Amino acid sequence: MLACAVLSLTAISALDATGASALGKQCSGGEIVGEGAHLQETAQSAWTGSKETGFNGSGAASACNGSQGSGGKPKVQFNGFSSGGALAEWGAEDGKLHIENRAFIATDEPPAGPVGEAGTQLANMKAALISDLVVAPATQTAIAIVANPPQLPAHSACVVGQVSQSDLEAVFSGQLTNWRQLSTASDQAAGGDCDQAITRVVRNDLSGVTYQFKHYLDQLNPEALPCTGKSQKSWAQLQSSREPEKLNLVWPRKSDCQEGEGPVTVVTAPKGTETWVGYVAEHRGTITYAELPKAKQLASEYIVKVGNGVNMVRPDLESEANCAATKYSLPSGWESGLNADWSQVYGANPEIGKEVGENAYPICTLTWNITAAKAGSVFGNEAGTTVRDYLRYLNDSKGGQQDVLGHWYSPLPGNVSEATAVALEQIGAGGGGSASGTVLCKASPKSSEGVLRCPEGEGFTGIEVTGELLPETEATFGSTAGPELSVSCPQGEYQGEFAKDGSSASGGIVNFVFGNKTGCTTTFPESPEAVVRFANPALNASKFVYLSPLAPHGALVLAKKSGQIELRIESSIECTYVPTFLGGQVVNGSPTTLTVQGLWQWIEGPEEACPKTLQQSSQLAITQGGGGEGAPLYVAGE
8 A cells, every 4th residue: 555646647659459549649539428427426526627726727847738748638527427427328237338428437336356257347347348447536525414494383493513423313214303302403302402313315316325325324323224115234235236127226114114114204305416415404403415516516514523432523624534544454456457346345434533533423435536547548638648647647746636625625635646647657557558567777767758668778787675764854743633752763774685676575575674673663652762664574575666757656565475464563562463444656867765654443452552653754774685786776668
């Protein structure tokens, strides 16, 4: 898992195996159309703009405002639609392409795999497009709870400014039936200001936001739910938009109650694709869920705080989503960049206040864009060129990630952004290619046709790769949840074994340690020194990955073939951790630098002394070992 990256900007000039010409120079493509998730509508409006921000206005190197690449300004249009509907149009259900003039689709319900198993969504979509898929996170936002409590005749208005998590699940399962039963209601008396039945308002389409929200509800209550039919279903079973059941549209309701079940509250799905939030704003006694940008636009005054295990917190912070603290794992096989199954990657975390930060919001989600790896073959070279450029702009920290600020989203976390960068490098592979492989160099690489390449005869011929902490820097490890702890290491080193193509040779990373020669300082009681090390090498699935001619130029993926990586703080107190995310960005130079960042989850050691989560930051050199010991080493493409 990796840190943030900027994307490469131009394609490799080559012919694919079928003879199709390569994708064009940056900004030389034609107009494209994408469609899908309503959650992305506000973001896409900002991204497709042509003022000082947006794909056609931003000064970012990845944009197309007339000054980058070929000087073109290709247009991008986006049509809001449901996540499930967009997936179905691209063959997720039947393996047939039902619309041909869309260069990408957007979804909050990523297609499930594995791609090699017949009948899965990924397998069906690959068959429909006759291409591998690039599934790329675009941004993240919060799912807001919008509540409009009753105003009864001759009564003061009922006030519900916040809701506990247990009450929230009971409301949407229909079991908590009256506003006065909410533990946070301003009047809980029978006949009082809040004594009115609750009406649940839900989406009437196959919604990715519903998919994500039901996962959150399942974390609160994983049991089978009353009033979901003869065969009771859990929230997890009610997530999917897949046909023929389309359980994404199903909620506990009176018509599905069996003998001895119920009563449950009314659940309604207003007609139209944007009216469910506006309906709540206009009708007292109703409650719904919605992506934060839509909630802010249509019902801002009715957004309520939600419990996070510690505090009641809002989904918004000024003009951004309160999602900066949300952590996401990466799906198995993401390193290939193709056909990644993100369907089990979620941001919702009811205990986020305890585990990450007391003011973190518990219901956040990623949203994804999907395109064909063989973009030139599937859409034509002009459209393929633009979809490549556009999606790269979206992932650029100075492009799309910056341009969406102020619109109720939050930038992608570093590990997700770099996994996205790896995926986007595959656009064009085998169909008008821009993706390049990786090669390690003994001399500084030079840019050729938009790719950094080793000078002739300067490919890495050794096997040992080493590095030490950069002078005048320290590796730091600090608590983000749980007992306070700060560890600072003025010395650190690693040794590894790598092939010319950046893959692990033999053991991969065989030693990674801080403070073994000059101890690390700690804030443990009595301030003992410590050694911090990766406790169970070898990291034998680690590899260098070339990303871009722009810094960071590459990444070091830290991984094991089996088992989990562990980090151990060894002192008078010992604490052991496993990574929530971990990775390194590589910047070529003198020296080439490796910035390792990680967030670690406690698994072993005294609870009263070991933080529950630990954040790591360190900068090291990348150099040759063996006969070339200390000489620079660089990451390039081929």
